Amino acid sequence: MTSGRHASPTEFVRGYLCSVSEPGGITRLAFTHGGIKQFMKQNTTAVTLAFTTPALVIIAIFLLYPVLSGFYFSLTNWNGLDRTVGFIGLRNYREILGDREVMVSLKNTAVFTITATIVQNFTALALALALDRRFRSGGLLRTIFFIPVLMSSIVVGYTWSFLLHPLFGIVNKLLTGAGLGFLALDWLGNPHVALFSVVGMSVWRWVGYSMVIYLAALQAVPEVLYESANIDGASPLRKTVSITLPLIAQAFTINILITLIGAMKEFDIIYVTTGGGPGYATQTLAVLLYNEAFQANRMGYGSAIAVVLFVIILVMSLVQLGILRRREVSF
Amino acid sequence: MAANGRRHAALVIEIVLIAAGIVYFFPVYIMIANSMKTSMEIAQNPVSFPTSFYLQNFVKAWVASSFGNAFRNSLFVTVVSVLLLVISSSMASFPLGRYQTRLSNGLYILFVSMLMVPFQMAMIPLYRMIYNLHWINTFRSVIFVFVALNLPFSVFLYTGFIKTVPAELEESATIDGAGPLVIFARIVFPLLKPVTSSVVILNSLAIWNEFLLPLLFLQKTALRTIPVAVFSFQGQYNTNWAMLFAALVLAMLPMLIVFLVLQRHFVKGITAGSVKG
Numbered sequence: 001m002t003s004g005r006h007a008s009p010t011e012f013v014r015g016y017l018c019s020v021s022e023p024g025g026i027t028r029l030a031f032t033h034g035g036i037k038q039f040m041k042q043n044t045t046a047v048t049l050a051f052t053t054p055a056l057v058i059i060a061i062f063l064l065y066p067v068l069s070g071f072y073f074s075l076t077n078w079n080g081l082d083r084t085v086g087f088i089g090l091r092n093y094r095e096i097l098g099d100r101e102v103m104v105s106l107k108n109t110a111v112f113t114i115t116a117t118i119v120q121n122f123t124a125l126a127l128a129l130a131l132d133r134r135f136r137s138g139g140l141l142r143t144i145f146f147i148p149v150l151m152s153s154i155v156v157g158y159t160w161s162f163l164l165h166p167l168f169g170i171v172n173k174l175l176t177g178a179g180l181g182f183l184a185l186d187w188l189g190n191p192h193v194a195l196f197s198v199v200g201m202s203v204w205r206w207v208g209y210s211m212v213i214y215l216a217a218l219q220a221v222p223e224v225l226y227e228s229a230n231i232d233g234a235s236p237l238r239k240t241v242s243i244t245l246p247l248i249a250q251a252f253t254i255n256i257l258i259t260l261i262g263a264m265k266e267f268d269i270i271y272v273t274t275g276g277g278p279g280y281a282t283q284t285l286a287v288l289l290y291n292e293a294f295q296a297n298r299m300g301y302g303s304a305i306a307v308v309l310f311v312i313i314l315v316m317s318l319v320q321l322g323i324l325r326r327r328e329v330s331f
Numbered sequence: 332m333a334a335n336g337r338r339h340a341a342l343v344i345e346i347v348l349i350a351a352g353i354v355y356f357f358p359v360y361i362m363i364a365n366s367m368k369t370s371m372e373i374a375q376n377p378v379s380f381p382t383s384f385y386l387q388n389f390v391k392a393w394v395a396s397s398f399g400n401a402f403r404n405s406l407f408v409t410v411v412s413v414l415l416l417v418i419s420s421s422m423a424s425f426p427l428g429r430y431q432t433r434l435s436n437g438l439y440i441l442f443v444s445m446l447m448v449p450f451q452m453a454m455i456p457l458y459r460m461i462y463n464l465h466w467i468n469t470f471r472s473v474i475f476v477f478v479a480l481n482l483p484f485s486v487f488l489y490t491g492f493i494k495t496v497p498a499e500l501e502e503s504a505t506i507d508g509a510g511p512l513v514i515f516a517r518i519v520f521p522l523l524k525p526v527t528s529s530v531v532i533l534n535s536l537a538i539w540n541e542f543l544l545p546l547l548f549l550q551k552t553a554l555r556t557i558p559v560a561v562f563s564f565q566g567q568y569n570t571n572w573a574m575l576f577a578a579l580v581l582a583m584l585p586m587l588i589v590f591l592v593l594q595r596h597f598v599k600g601i602t603a604g605s606v607k608g
Contacts, residue, residue, distance in 0.1 A: 044426070044432050045432070048427075048438070050512075052426060054418070055420060055422065056438070058415075058419060061479070062479030063480065066456035066457045069456040070452050070456050131348070135348070137345065137349060144356045145352070145355060146597075150536065150540075151540070151586070152541075152557070153542060154558045154565075158565060159579060162365075162576075173377075204358070209601060213601060213602055216598070216602035236340075261447075265450065265451055267543055272542075290543075293454070293455050299458075306449075306455065309452070310452040317447055
């Protein structure tokens with residue numbers, strides 16, 4: 001046996017087997033190789049492969065392969081029923097460009113994503129800043145803001161459908177009772193309002209999640225910085241703007257990224273409350289692609305829409321990471 | 332003067348916060364209160380505290396949605412998926428966090444880049460694959476897809492944590508003649524307890540509440556998980572709000588109880604992947 005830099009295939013396989021199977025395998029081989037360091041170097045490859053194999057196999061079969069074949073299906077006219085799949089080149093993509101329903105869904109996705117991201121992060125940050133002051137009721141309030149995170153979107157969607165019902169909905173009753181009857185709208189049935197109602201539900205469900213992340217970041221800001229600012233006579237607003245916000249930039253990055261990606265692929269809450277209606281008023285790309293694939297049996301076209309969604313998410317996350325990372329401050 | 336003013340400001344903020352909390356909690360209150368009313372009482376007074384305490388709603392909803400069965404299905408799918416996730420992602424992360432070789436770095440990038448992939452991108456080909464495997468209406472279909480979808484984030488969490496654990500214990504165990512698998516199981520894995528609890532909590536929450544995936548792959552009534560059971564229940568009883576609210580409360584309760592018991596761990600779990608990202 002040589003103790004060169006590269007193990008021969010037989011040695012490699014034996015190393016792989018010994019390293020995972022028997023205790024003592026490593027030492028035995030190591031001593032025959034003259035030195036544990038030498039052995040470890042050769043064997044990191046075997047150990048790396050042995051330990052990552054289960055995860056790699058699952059990812060390869062159930063995620064990587066489907067994603068890659070998704071690109072292929074987007075070039076076909078597969079209808080979900082036939083055994084054969086017809087290759088039609090870029091025709092699906094050309095159809096997307098002229099499809100008004102896709103364009104409306106694209107616009108709705110953009111409005112949904114941007115509004116949800118802004119409102120959710122603004123609310124969560126405000127709650128976190130307020131809760132950071134440690135009130136007696138703080139623990140209970142934190143729990144309350146977190147409860148919707150635990151619910152499935154089905155539960156959230158149906159509860160809000162009841163609250164927002166145009167006839168017997170409590171929201172409208174309360175508004176009318178408060179003399180704000182002009183605000184009593186058909187929240188989920190009015191095409192100008194429905195999308196924002198759905199945004200509201202989504203924000204209600206997820207605000208607690210973002211809040212917890214902002215709170216943790218706030219609590220990690222060193223107290224010393226505030227003390228020295230106090231000595232300099234800084235106002236609370238000044239301290240928030242000059243100390244707190246820059247130091248929790250990392251929480252901004254992660255929260256905005258999470259909301260952005262989450263909102264782009266949001267399906268459940270829209271599907272169970274409006275189903276994309278009235279008309280196409282709340283139809284986002286995620287809902288449209290489900291309908292194309294599983295209602296209209298246009299799997300090929302649905303795949304092409306999925307590719308569009310994927311590319312948008314990818315580009316937005318990369319751009320966003322680039323912009324926000326630059327603004328982070330370490331301490 | 333200044334201290335006084337600050338105390339006033341704090342009080343005002345607390346009052347505003349409590350008001351916000353009440354408004355925020357209102358939908359949950361409505362759900363719970365109305366689950367204990369008759370349909371008649373809901374129609375007459377949807378906001379008030381229940382007076383009839385009509386618990387029959389829960390019995391009826393339980394039977395009509397075969398809730399016991401749905402609960403068992405959800406529990407089985409969640410527990411098995413999370414178990415497989417913990418084992419496969421912690422193992423994979425061990426070499427990824429320990430070695431700085433080109434192979435381990437490359438594999439790490441492969442895993443983490445999967446974070447950007449939306450489920451929708453894999454959905455249609457997955458459906459075809461599961462269909463061709465004759466795996467529709469089997470629990471293994473959703474379990475393996477759940478594991479695959481959540482692996483990237485779990486690997487990300489574990490790898491980040493393993494890098495912070497000193498390697499000395501492992502090295503001395505190596506000299507004592509233990510193989511990597513033994514070292515991992517006996518020495519490394521127990522040290523990963525904090526991140527394991529994050530991985531368990533985040534994934535349980537996501538998998539327990541997932542709707543689309545079981546909707547696609549578990550079409551038989553007997554195999555429905557809780558969200559799908561509530562969804563089809565609503566389709567049948569969409570005018571019976573009393574029963575629907577009871578079903579919603581039943582659906583929410585298991586996770587709420589787990590949360591109230593393990594609250595601290597939930598908060599830690601969520602912040603683990605974000606603050607030291």
